[in-house]
Amino acid sequence: MYLDCYRDGKRSYEFLNLYLVPETDEAAKVLNQNTMTQAMAIRNHREIEIIHHGDLQPKAKTKLLLLDWMEAFRAAKERTGQSVKRAQTVKTVCLHLKDFMGKKAVTLADLDEDFCKRFIQYLAGLSNKNYTKNPKQITAASAQAYFQIFVSALNEAVRKKLIPANPAMYLNSEDKKPIKAGKSMRTYLTIEELRRLIATDCNNEQVKRAFLFACFTGLRISDVRNLTWADIVTRDGSKYVNIIIQKTRQPISIKLNNDALRWMPTAQAKGQVFTLPPGHGTISRQLKQWAKSAGIEKDVCFHMSRHTFATMALTLGADLYTVSKLLGHQNISVTQVYAEIIDEKKDKAVDLTNGLFDK
Secondary structure (H helix, E strand, O other), X not given: OEEEEEEOOEEEEEEOOOOOOOOOOHHHHHHHHHHHHHHHHHHHHHHHHHHHHOOOOOOHHHHOEHHHHHHHHHHHHHHOOOOHHHHHHHHHHHHHHHHHHOOOOOEHHHOOHHHHHHHHHHHHOOEEOOOOOOOXXXXXXXXXXXXXXXXXXXXXXXXXXXXXXXXXXXXXXXXXXXXXXXXXXXXXXXXXXXXXXHOOOOOOHHHHHHHHHHHOOOOOHHHHHHOEHHHEEEEOOEEEEEEEOOOOOOEEEEEOOHHHHHOOOOOOOOOEOOOOOOOHHHHHHHHHHHHHHOOOOXXXXXXXXXXXXXXXXXXXXXXXXXXXXXXXXXXXXXXXXXHHHHHHHHHHHHHOOOOOOOO
């Protein structure tokens, strides 16, 4: 099979090294269908090149190795202020790609739908190498997150004009089914549980203050950790946090209510607002010990403060759009998860009267 390219009075041919076979049985028909799918994908890529660039792009740039591009993508994200965890996840994806490809040197030009499908299958059956004695299969959510980072890297390659199109864009829901995760749970603290934490001492007063501050602002730990006194501004008699969100690099302004102000340390002229332990592990252990002392059985982590802020705001009457903006979500569908939690709570509240008035 080949592409017959005719443009501006000039004709050229691109041989694809793809072949159709005599359809003597069902297997041959399936093989030909797959071959045609590959050929059409290549044709679509070439058409996109012409539409977006006015002509077929030179192929020299696409000789860049995939792993080299992934490393460049990781380094670029790190330079633009991505969180340490995010950069580490990109690095993990690079390691998985290396294992998946083996010794084969894959360039950006080699990528197609089949590569993406096979990588999905690989991620779907992947074991967590951190468990050396009894390896456990990674969750569908983790596999989905790894693949999404891979897709993001290819989207960036398209923007840099290294490839004409992202082959992952041609995948359908059935192709992605092996790593499709169910609805993620949002574990949060109730207002009563939050009161119990407030009334309980924590071994690290700064961790307690930072966590409770996040419960009343919805900020992620990366933003709380990097928050400086210069980020706190006064406008119309009220205090606001004005920052660039670490994860999305989007600006956000959040008014600090009395509860948030209560848990801020004594104001300083400069420097960071909260002094937290350097590792997430230390903070996590201190939070769990604090929650246990307060008689809370939930597996408390710092990110739970963000879930608590969202569900508390919606419970107290804030609308979904406003909460979405306060959380810095770029898509309101992400915030919708919290609305579903509130709806479930309402249903349970209605059911509380069941049986109370039966004779």
